[in-house]
Amino acid sequence: MTLVEMGIPAVRSRLPSLDGRPDTPYLVDRFGRTARDLRVSITEKCSLRCTYCMPEEGLPAIPQDELLTVEEIGRLVALAVRELGVREVRFTGGEPLLRRDLERIIAGCHALVPGTPLSMTTNGVGLAHRARGLAAAGLSRVNVSLDTVDRLGFARLTRRDRLESVFAGIRAARDVGLAPMKINAVLMRDTLAGAPDLLRWCLDECCQLRFIEEMPLDADHEWARANMVTAAELLDVLGTRFTLTEAGRSDPSAPAEQWLVDGGPATVGIIATVTRKFCDTCDRTRLTADGMLRSCLFSDQEFDVRNALRMGADDDEIATIWRGAMWNKWAGHGIDAEDFIPPERTMGAIGG
Ligand code: SAM
Ligand code: SF4
Helix, strand or coil, rough: CCCCCCCCCCCCCCCCCCCCCCCCCECCCCCCCCCCCCEEEEECCCCCCCCCCCCCCCCCCHHHHHHCHHHHHHHHHEEEEEEHCCCCCEEEECHHHHHHHHHHHHHHHHCCCCCCEEEEEEECCCCCHHHHHHHHHCCCEEEEEECCHHHHHHHHCCCCCCCHHHHHHHHHHHCCCCCCHHHHHHHHHHHHHHHHHHHHHHHCCCCCCCCEEECCCCCCCCCCCCCCCCCCHHEEEEEEECCCEEEEEECCCCCCCCEEECCCEEEEECCCCCCCCCCHHEEEEEEEECCCCEEECCCCCCEHHHHHHHHHCHHHHHHHHHHHHHEEEEECCCCCCCCCCCCCCHHHCCCC
């Protein structure tokens, strides 16, 4: 199987150019942005098969020796925080709970950068059994992905009948203090009518709900601009049950626009990734499970830090690669352009 068939870009530039870059330790780019938020994918495996993300059979497995180890993840996270100005780290995947050494990854990072918030994006399946241990290891918060509270709808969308396990995971995480509990829901045509029920459930369970427009990052390549559910459509549907009042963004780099529900204080967030793109305030930098740096979900440009680490690169050398990777970040995605080409890696292989 070729790298492209595995969803892994064939082109991996080795040393990014630093031409014109100002003398700063931080992860700045040519468009005036500074990356402060690190997303670390730790696996391509998953317990669900959401249609907007994974193929039915799952992604091809990354060979074990190509996955970053607990120690390598710790070293890169510590470097990002101590030398590069990263302020927040989020573990993702695939499904992070499928790494049996997840608690060791969290504990290792927490010991190295004790003051830095460490969070995780998870589908919540099996979280109930691990929430306490993860909180004890130093995890600050979790985002759980949940698109519908209808059991059949959930099973259709995720190709697995695991809704009760997700509910249990959310409640257990909240009960051990992994708060605030945020729920992410991708906007899909099949689940749109159930959006008010999902919001009601989240309000009753004291969870902060955010809807996200579907992006062209699905492994099945079914996404089509003409069919996608827009934030505007969602507002119409929620408006049949709730009164929503625009409340702006919590901070300028936060992608979600907040809406007060029935006068507040509860809110619902909407991330209009496609119809109101926010690339000009993006503050993300990404590390894939097999140790590639990416500056954007949609760009195929990757820089191989796993190989650099294993060839004996010191922290200064890794920092230079990372600064260069971000310096060469492009202005933003062109999802709305006629000639848009989705990236080779899909969401599950990058880490959302
Ligand atoms: N398995 C974990 C989960 O589902 O939360 C973490 C990985 S998942 C790739 C991270 C986030 O990406 C989830 O919130 C998921 O809903 C979102 N996601 C996946 N595919 C997407 C797509 N095509 N468009 C928008 N969001 C997507
Ligand atoms: Fe798995 Fe998360 Fe992708 Fe769903 S969105 S298939 S839970 S990685």
